[in-house]
Amino acid sequence: MLFWASRLFNGFEWSREVRIELEEDGRIRSLSPGSPPPRDSQRVGLVLPSLVNAHVHLELGPLPLRAPPQDFLTWIGAVLGSRATASREQIRAQAEAGLRALRASGTGTLSEVDSMGLGMEALAKAGREQPFEVRCDAEVLGFSLEADQARALCEERLASIPEGLGAGLSPHAPYSVSSALFREAASMAVPLSIHVSETPEEVEFCRKGTGPFRDLLISLGKLPQAFGAPGCSPLAHLHELGLLGPRTLLVHMQEICPGDLEILEETGSPVVLCPGTISYFGRSAPAYEAFRERGILCALGTDSMASNEELDMFRELAGFRRMFPGVGAAELLRLGTSAGGQALGIPGAGCLREGDSFDALVFSDFPQSSVAETTDILLSRRIPPFILYARGRSVL
Ligand SMILES: [Zn+2]
Structure with missing residues (x-):
């Protein structure tokens, strides 16, 4: 599976325009910030670790x-x-x-x-x-x-x-x-x-x-x-x-x-x-x-x-x-x-790095905003709809 996220928080820091490729087993094969959107990817607004x-x-x-x-x-x-x-x-x-x-x-x-x-x-x-x-x-x-x-x-x-x-x-x-x-x-x-x-x-x-x-x-x-x-x-x-x-x-x-x-x-x-x-x-x-x-x-x-x-x-x-x-x-x-x-003590939990399981919140659309504004939206009770992924599969 291939995603392209306008913004991604990997559990530690933010990056932009990220190509995210998953393995069959739901692990992250590669994460490439600063990439143009690949043609056959699912384009989304924001990705966070669950x-x-x-x-x-x-x-x-x-x-x-x-x-x-x-x-x-x-x-x-x-x-x-x-x-x-x-x-x-x-x-x-x-x-x-x-x-x-x-x-x-x-x-x-x-x-x-x-x-x-x-x-x-x-x-x-x-x-x-x-x-x-x-x-x-x-x-x-x-x-x-x-x-x-x-x-x-x-x-x-x-x-x-x-x-x-x-x-x-x-x-x-x-x-x-x-x-x-x-x-x-x-x-x-x-x-x-x-x-x-x-x-x-x-x-x-x-x-x-x-x-x-x-x-x-x-x-x-x-x-x-x-x-x-x-x-x-x-x-x-x-x-x-x-x-x-x-x-x-x-x-x-x-x-x-x-x-x-x-x-x-x-x-x-x-x-x-x-x-x-x-x-x-x-x-x-x-x-x-x-x-x-x-x-x-x-x-x-x-x-x-x-x-x-x-x-x-x-x-x-x-x-x-x-x-x-x-x-x-x-x-x-x-x-x-x-x-x-x-x-x-759960390795990779709350993290989205290469090799980690893709346990993530995927927001198709998220208002274009600064990191501070994005955080404000996430904490404001006006949170846009998201899909919860566990081990690379959507569960919501
Ligand atoms: Zn208690």
Whole structure:
């Protein structure tokens, strides 16, 4: 197949008048910027890599709340409550609707955190008809689990991930996962994603063992008698347990404690920011500039419909730009494409270079405009129609 694109973003930078030749298997054979349009090519206005959503929970639907709760613990209670009352059919339908929304808004690669086996089921089913590149991290929870039970849980959850999905684990968070469970998850030698440093209450719990998370664990009967607080930041706690490294996604990193930036820099763990969740809870902007200054890899995710209004990565990019208006157009798009692929450890995801799979958004017509104006249009909700390509085939 042969395309000629008036403009192309390859996940890193823009080029113009690009001849794009694909192999039979959907990989890019050649990319030649500055080429005249070949006679038998399909001429299009704009080509972008399909977007990378670095953090989503497909199983979580909107909560039956009139307004976002003021505090995080109330929200957790509402999530647990809605999970307990929804039927498996409702959750399955939610996951499938989430996938349709992601596909319709241009996501081609995603990192799912699966709690109940229904998100991974929806992904496996979709994969047969509509290939997504997927990393599926099976959630593990348990603040009172000892090593043997923890190992059994990790093995069982990993074994439940269908073939064809990239398999990882998601030890949920420092207030819901015991040290033994964290260690066992790390020992499985698979990619990990962990919610960390999301709230001041989590920091308090790790530093001192006090606060609302202590109360919650006591009320659930999950605080072990012998529990002692780590006495450090949530991130330092994970570091001490040997959890960090380039294959461990750290989701949120909203509360930065002294020493955390050095740990991130030293370990190379990528950070995933979720602008929709930040605005849902009315949180302040995260420490993106400090991350960037130290070369810490950042990617973006939608998180779930329980703390966001839509599963749409263009909307996340727009939300990110509102927090960081000074971030340039190419840097912004990188966050939703190549940086996400790199953070997820999926080679070529979010990239359109020679040899990469043609996973792309192809806009037949796109208004002639500068790079800055093009980005404005993409983030403005006035986005022209596009066709999603996965492995060189159109899927939308
Ligand atoms: Zn999450």
